[in-house]
Amino acid sequence: MAEVKAKVKIQILGGSATPAPPVGTALGPHGVNIMEFCKAFNAQTGQRKGETIPVIVTVFKNRTFEFILKTSPTSELIRKKINLKKGSARPNTVKVGKLTQKDVEDIAKAKLIDLNAVDLDAAKKTVAGTARSMGIEVLES
Numbered sequence: 001m002a003e004v005k006a007k008v009k010i011q012i013l014g015g016s017a018t019p020a021p022p023v024g025t026a027l028g029p030h031g032v033n034i035m036e037f038c039k040a041f042n043a044q045t046g047q048r049k050g051e052t053i054p055v056i057v058t059v060f061k062n063r064t065f066e067f068i069l070k071t072s073p074t075s076e077l078i079r080k081k082i083n084l085k086k087g088s089a090r091p092n093t094v095k096v097g098k099l100t101q102k103d104v105e106d107i108a109k110a111k112l113i114d115l116n117a118v119d120l121d122a123a124k125k126t127v128a129g130t131a132r133s134m135g136i137e138v139l140e141s
Contacts, residue, residue: 002060006030009056011073014048017041030059037065044069052076071114074130077107088135097136104128104138 010026017023017038024034037057045053054070071077075087081103088096101124108115108123117123128138 002062002064004058005061006059007056008059009054011052011054012041012045014045014051014053015042016049017045027057027059027065031063032057032059032065033063037067041067071111074107074111074127075134077110078127078131078134078136081107082136084136087133091133091135095135095137098139099128099131099136100139104131 008026008030010022012023019034019038023038027034027037041055045051051072053072055067056070057065057067059065078084078099079086082097082099084097088094104124104127105120108117108120108127111127112120112123115123115126117126131138
């Protein structure tokens, strides 16, 4: 395998990568064939259209690349779960929604592979913290 030149982290909408920013500006300086990346990314993420997908692109010295897809950001999963457009501008005083423990667990299970949590309980705490920082009340039972 070739020597690694760079690792680039980008967030792209699933199934809709184009050579325009952010893809072009992130990968262009490393000499990656951007159209080749876009085609490969869109092929792998076609079923996740409209979803923000974090991707880690490893660029090698010979200008080839490989990429790893991650799960959507926790805040996006929370917003989708309770059908919310955006979080609160003042999360401590203005609450914009409620999340049940079942919802928190579902999101934590989906995110567990990408979180730095040891187990499901730690992942649930992480998800609940993100929800609270968005101005969403986490119900106890």
